Amino acid sequence: MRVIAGKYKGRRFHSVPGQTTRPTTDKVKEAAFHMIGPYFNGGRCLDLFAGSGSLGIEALSRGIDEAIFIDKSGKAIQTIKQNLKTLKVTEHVEVYRNDAFRALKAIHKRGLTFQLILLDPPYKKIDICLLLETITSSQLLAENGYIYCEHDVKEHLPQEINNIYQIKQHHYGDTSGITIYTRGKNK
Structure with missing residues (x-):
């Protein structure tokens, strides 16, 4: 695995050992960041279901100032910490082992908002609509911020949930779908 663009471009990092995670491929990651960026002028990112931290690290490399990484797997948390240490990213990052909804x-409660929320849950194991409703009702997405949601290609997400609107959807092969939402006026 590697960072695609930005200040850490080309740097390699580790994936979570074992078969419990499904890393986002470089092709999908590159396409996704072209849809939502490709670069950022600061802001805060939430990488939920972070796995190796690949998506959040890519966001940091592309100009996000701060990132919070959340995963419920101990192996994933160890891998994220190792990857951040390898890249010498120690400031303005937080890493927590927690269930997504509790997180x-x-x-x-902390009153945080995010320019970018990255969702890559285990396919078919999380109710993505409930997750999106929780995010919107908690007002976690900043105005004009983005939610990136990777999901099973057969799962169709709604055009609108509360105050977020789907702006892009794309399928990659037979397994991965990406849906991008933004907050604010219907784009």
């Missing part, structure tokens, strides 16, 4: 509740 969202804790983040809401």
Whole structure:
């Protein structure tokens, strides 16, 4: 695995050992960041279901100032910490082992908002619509921010949930679908 673009471009990092995670391919990651960026002028990112931290690290490389990485797997948390250390990214990052819904509740209590929320849950194991409703009702997405959602290609997500609107959807092969949402006026 590697960073595609930005200040850490070309740097390699580790994936989570074992078969419990499904890393986002470089092709999908590159296409996704072209849809939502490709670069950022600061802001905060939430990488939920972070796995190796690949998506959040890519966001940091492309100009996001701060990132919070959340995963419920101990192996994933160890891998994220190792990858951040390898890249010498130690400031303005937080890494937590937690369930996604509990993490969202804790983040809401802190009053944080995000320019970019990255969702790459295990396919067919998480109710993505409920997750999106929780994010919107907690007002975690900043105005004009983006939610990147990777999901099973057969799963069709709604055009609109509360105050977020789908702006792009794309399928990659027979397994991966990407849906991008933004907050604000219907784009």
